[in-house]
Amino acid sequence: MKQAVHFGAGNIGRGFIGALFSESGYHVTFVDVAEEVINKLNAEKKYHVNMAQAQAESITIENVSGVNNMKDEAGVLEAIRHATYLTTAIGPNILPRIAPIIAKGIAARLKETDEKLYVIACENQIGATDILKGHILDNLDDESKAELEGTVFFFNSAVDRIVPIQEGHSLDVLVEPYYEWVVETTENIPPVTGMTIVDNLAPFIERKLFTVNTGHAVIAYLGSLAGKSTIDQTLADPEIEEQVRETLKETGAYLVKEYGLDEQEHLAYINKNIERFKNAFLNDGVTRVGRAPLRKLGPDDRLIRPATQAQKAGLPYTHLAKAIAAALAFNNPEDEDAVKIQEMIKAGGPASVLKEISGLAEDSEITQEVIRQYEAL
Numbered sequence: 001m002k003q004a005v006h007f008g009a010g011n012i013g014r015g016f017i018g019a020l021f022s023e024s025g026y027h028v029t030f031v032d033v034a035e036e037v038i039n040k041l042n043a044e045k046k047y048h049v050n051m052a053q054a055q056a057e058s059i060t061i062e063n064v065s066g067v068n069n070m071k072d073e074a075g076v077l078e079a080i081r082h083a084t085y086l087t088t089a090i091g092p093n094i095l096p097r098i099a100p101i102i103a104k105g106i107a108a109r110l111k112e113t114d115e116k117l118y119v120i121a122c123e124n125q126i127g128a129t130d131i132l133k134g135h136i137l138d139n140l141d142d143e144s145k146a147e148l149e150g151t152v153f154f155f156n157s158a159v160d161r162i163v164p165i166q167e168g169h170s171l172d173v174l175v176e177p178y179y180e181w182v183v184e185t186t187e188n189i190p191p192v193t194g195m196t197i198v199d200n201l202a203p204f205i206e207r208k209l210f211t212v213n214t215g216h217a218v219i220a221y222l223g224s225l226a227g228k229s230t231i232d233q234t235l236a237d238p239e240i241e242e243q244v245r246e247t248l249k250e251t252g253a254y255l256v257k258e259y260g261l262d263e264q265e266h267l268a269y270i271n272k273n274i275e276r277f278k279n280a281f282l283n284d285g286v287t288r289v290g291r292a293p294l295r296k297l298g299p300d301d302r303l304i305r306p307a308t309q310a311q312k313a314g315l316p317y318t319h320l321a322k323a324i325a326a327a328l329a330f331n332n333p334e335d336e337d338a339v340k341i342q343e344m345i346k347a348g349g350p351a352s353v354l355k356e357i358s359g360l361a362e363d364s365e366i367t368q369e370v371i372r373q374y375e376a377l
């Protein structure tokens, strides 16, 4: 049986990427530190992906197993040795931590076989696979590095499926029915159900990140300020829905200009995503969607990059500035990033966060607009 090894047996791992490999006839070895999940995968050998919709629909995912990378290095190396695909859905900040064991697995594999291995990071981050590749190269000896060419391939990708935090301890995963997985390559690669191949990912990842994730972030941060707990409850407020639409018009104007997108088609894409956010069956928390605001306020992420790009292009960004202000105000004591931001604000004011985390000069027009909005919140 064909083999895939997937790092991160969480929501996207089990509910999306691992599930597609299983459906495509692969055995999937999940690598994770969550002992309970790994034990269950090995004991139960299957789970269900359940659709968040009125009509019950469930897919059984079989041919799965798990390895704990903290306890069983040999098991991880063995899984890498036999894999055709190596994927991750682990969170962008964790990629550097798993790179050493992936490098070790690749080095060992290169000594035994020249069969092709395709590495794809499935994270909400522009160029995530390139970043992972950089960390892997930092951990590889020169001999292995020289052998990578033509044998180990690295493809960037964009992943889109809303998967909330799961209730209870079952392996089953509740997901929205919609999904899109876009992979950038010009190689002829083994088919995977549900994978769309493109030769230029930039318009796809930016369209996704600056529509789905920007819109999501606006709802999460405004919802949190308004004391709401879920995305759909927050969006039931017409003023917040209007703010989401106006923000996505701003990111949309940039995307249309940058990538020559059809304006009407892009508007339909925005509308479709706002309907996805309204899915009450997902019960998706504002704390999950707003998680890790230090990452979300990064220069290339869903809030800052569309604002800086809009400003460069002479396009409006005031609604984006309000979203950035709301992100700065995200006050969740259980979120390490949010706690750090509140401490930074106390010590140096909100402009210090924008300078240090977002790379925006204190006297920049965007910073000044964000501060105006922050004070008005």
Ligand SMILES: NC(=O)c1ccc[n+]([C@@H]2O[C@H](COP(=O)([O-])OP(=O)(O)OC[C@H]3O[C@@H](n4cnc5c(N)ncnc54)[C@H](O)[C@@H]3O)[C@@H](O)[C@H]2O)c1
Binding pocket: 007, 008, 009, 010, 011, 012, 013, 031, 032, 033, 034, 069, 089, 090, 091, 092, 094, 097, 098, 122, 123, 124, 159, 160, 161, 162, 163, 164
């Ligand atoms: N959930 C979504 O709706 C969604 C959609 C698209 C993309 N994404 C992206 O997918 C990625 C994963 O998100 P998620 O929602 O599945 O998160 P998640 O928290 O459900 O899953 C992450 C998994 O990684 C594991 N992990 C953490 N550190 C590890 C380590 N050092 N070694 C091995 N395993 C480790 C965790 O135990 C967890 O099982 C993120 O980049 C996210 O932005 C999420």
Ligand SMILES: O=P(O)(O)OC[C@@H](O)[C@@H](O)[C@H](O)[C@H](O)CO
Binding pocket: 124, 159, 160, 161, 162, 163, 212, 213, 216, 217, 288, 289, 290, 291, 292
């Ligand atoms: O995963 P994050 O933290 O980058 O973003 C939170 C959500 O916006 C995200 O997980 C979406 O649900 C997902 O990107 C939809 O495809």
